[in-house]
Amino acid sequence: MSTAATRTAVVTGASSGIGAATARQLAAAGHHVVLTARRKDRIEALAAEINAAGHSAAAHALDVTDRAAVDAFAASLERCDVLVNNAGGALGAEPVATGDPADWRTMYEVNVIGTLHVTQALLPALTASGDGTVVVLSSTAGHSTYEGGAGYVAAKNGARVLAETLRLEIVGQPVRVIEIAPGMVKTEEFATTRFRGDADKAAKVYAGVAHPLSADDVADTITWAVTRPSHVNIDLLVVRPRAQASNTKVHRDL
Ligand code: 8X3
Numbered sequence: 001m002s003t004a005a006t007r008t009a010v011v012t013g014a015s016s017g018i019g020a021a022t023a024r025q026l027a028a029a030g031h032h033v034v035l036t037a038r039r040k041d042r043i044e045a046l047a048a049e050i051n052a053a054g055h056s057a058a059a060h061a062l063d064v065t066d067r068a069a070v071d072a073f074a075a076s077l078e079r080c081d082v083l084v085n086n087a088g089g090a091l092g093a094e095p096v097a098t099g100d101p102a103d104w105r106t107m108y109e110v111n112v113i114g115t116l117h118v119t120q121a122l123l124p125a126l127t128a129s130g131d132g133t134v135v136v137l138s139s140t141a142g143h144s145t146y147e148g149g150a151g152y153v154a155a156k157n158g159a160r161v162l163a164e165t166l167r168l169e170i171v172g173q174p175v176r177v178i179e180i181a182p183g184m185v186k187t188e189e190f191a192t193t194r195f196r197g198d199a200d201k202a203a204k205v206y207a208g209v210a211h212p213l214s215a216d217d218v219a220d221t222i223t224w225a226v227t228r229p230s231h232v233n234i235d236l237l238v239v240r241p242r243a244q245a246s247n248t249k250v251h252r253d254l
Contacts, residue, residue: 006032006056007129008079009226012064012118013087015042017187018137021219022084027055029223031082036062036073064114074121082226083122084135085115088159090194093148104151112158119166123175131230132175135222136163140183140238146247152194167235176233178225183240184250186212208252213241 009026013019015037027033027050035043035057043059050057062073064087074080088111091103119134126132141149142156160179167177184206191202206212218239225234243251 006030007081008032008034008077009082009084010034010036010077010080010118010122011084011086012036012062012114013089014046015039016189018182018185018215018218018222019084019086020046021215022086022222023057024050025216025219025223026082026084026226027057028053029227032056032058034077034080035059036064037087038063064118065109067117070117070121074118074125077122077125079129080122080125081129081131082133082135083118083126084137084222084226085118085159086135086137087114087118088137088155089190090141090149090152092151092196093194095148096150099151104154107151107155108158111152111155112162115159115162119162123170126175127170127173130174133178133226134163134166134175135178135180135226136160137218137222138163138179138181140181140240140247142181143238144247149247167233174230176230178234179236180218180222180225181236181238182213182218182221183238183247184209184212184244185215185218187215208254209241209243209250210253211241211243213239 009031011019011023014023014035023033023035035047037043040061047057047059091107136159138160139156141153142160145153163177163179186206191205195201221239
């Protein structure tokens, strides 16, 4: 169980994929992990699994786009040493000419405003910890664009800029700001959500790629960055599968 001396890590979007894997790994690394996501049943089951494994976790249902709920969540925490802003995702892959503005708005709301809400709400506790860490899960999409990606690329650029700017603004305070930018990661939900449940379109994203990254691969880089000595700030970590040289250059055995 957690004690006053246990560092607390909050993970958003912890119900599946990279968030769930990060929660497991940070708990195994000795953190008390607070799992947040909209799907309460999932995070409660994951918290139970982590506790049954002898580690420490709690679950708190949260929609990061709901500022009042985020503020109430922040007020409920005894402490916060690590925040992993993982909640986010892609919706649609239409070209600019036909993309749905509603999808763009939703992606901006979750990936940027959601990250802003939780970061703002927890920054006082992270600073008070004397050794805080903010992780922003951006994406290689936050660093260069690709056809059909504009809405997601724009949102992930927003997340990247939030991390970069925050690092400038709080230098001198005891809080690190780490950006992790994954490339192709095969999770159970990312592509399926993007293509609105179309399993064929989702499968094509990974077609012929022998080893896309897994959620565990990315969680490993997050956990590594978070567990470096306090004075070491991994500003930006870009991680791709070996088969992916850029957003548009992927080796496929087809
Ligand atoms: C996911 C990477 O290539 O689907 O963040 O935009 S990509």
